[in-house]
Amino acid sequence: MTHLRCRGVRCEVAGRTVVSDVDLDVPPGRMLALVGTNGSGKSTLIRALAGLRVPAAGLVTVDGEDLHAFSARRRARTIAYVGQEEAPPEDLLVGELVALGRVPHRPPWAFGRAERAITLEALEAVGLAHAVDRRCDRLSGGERRRVMLARALAQECGLVLLDEPTNHLDIGHQTRLLETLRGLGRTVVAAMHDLPLAAAYFDRVAVLHRGALRTVDTASTALAPTTVEEVFAVAAARLTDARTGHEHLVLGPGAAPSRTVTKRTTP
Incomplete structure (x- = not known):
């Protein structure tokens, strides 16, 4: 497991500040969601956290080390990244594409039983083990997305x-x-x-608003109805199921579509 931190991160695109003064701390084994409206800087910040964009200011560290001092190979052994519009090359088989996730860990000629087992396990995790020998150009849009995620899982970062x-994805x-x-x-x-x-x-959950970190906290606090309404201009409420005690975030009129999902309790 890996500890990710960033301090005072500012990112620019074509000389324009897109993200400014962001501090985040993601302890080993924890999950952080970045949310915000279109143009709030989520993708730009993710690329900086992945080491693919050098911040104009600030520092990103992985286990206390400056991420941007890592070699490309070390970074690939440490971080698995899947971009928003990333798609598999159409001429590869599904298994071949997912196996590329193993490249940082082995010489290019050393693909054996262990590597194939990891590839199949990653495909099983996204429900596509049956498609291991299918060409990527025969996949649906959702299947292509899942294959790219399987490649990231196969990196074992x-x-x-x-x-x-x-x-x-449905x-x-x-x-x-x-x-x-x-x-x-x-x-x-x-x-x-x-x-x-x-x-x-x-x-x-970290809420980005107009390129700045509006709040970062537990989901129930970060996505309080007042914050959701202010940032996303959508009515929201948090409801508790009297039978299970599970909490729900409910989006009201203006949401497309209106959604309710049960809060999972962290072990």
């Missing part, structure tokens, strides 16, 4: 960074994916659009 991991695959991530016990940071899913599956 202590830190997993995901930009909109549930995009293009609700069943969304929940199974997030359950899988929780079960890994790895440190996870994910940019999320779906607020009920963020509230249900993540230990803490």
Whole structure:
């Protein structure tokens, strides 16, 4: 497991500040959701946390070391990253694509039984083990997304960074994916659009608003109705199921679609 921190991070795109003065602390084995409206800086910040963008100011550390001093190979052994619009090369088989996640850990010629077992395990986790020998150009949009996530799982990194991991997935695959991530016990940071899913599956939620960190706290505090209404202009309420004691985040009129997801209790 891996400890991720950033202090005073500012990111610029084409000379314009997109994210400013962000402090985050994600302890080993915990899951943090980054939420915010379009253009709030989620994707830019995720890329900085993955070491793919050098901040204009501030510091990102992994287990106390400056991430941007890592070699590319060491970074690939430490961090698994899946971008928002990343898609598999169409001419590869599904198993070949997922096996690329093993490249940082082995010489290019050393693919044996252990590597294939890890590849199949990653595909099983996203429900695509049956498609191991299928060409990527024969996958649906949701299946392609799941294959890219399987590649990240196959890297077996202590830190997993995901930009909109549930995009293009139906609700069943969304929940199974997030359950899988929780079960890994790895440190996870994910940019999320779906607020009920963020509230249900993540230990803490960081709310970005106009390029600044509005709040970072437990989901029940960070996604309080007043904050959701202020940042997202959507009515919200938090309800407790009298039978189970589980808490729900409910989005009211203006949400598309209106959603309710049960809060998972952290073990």
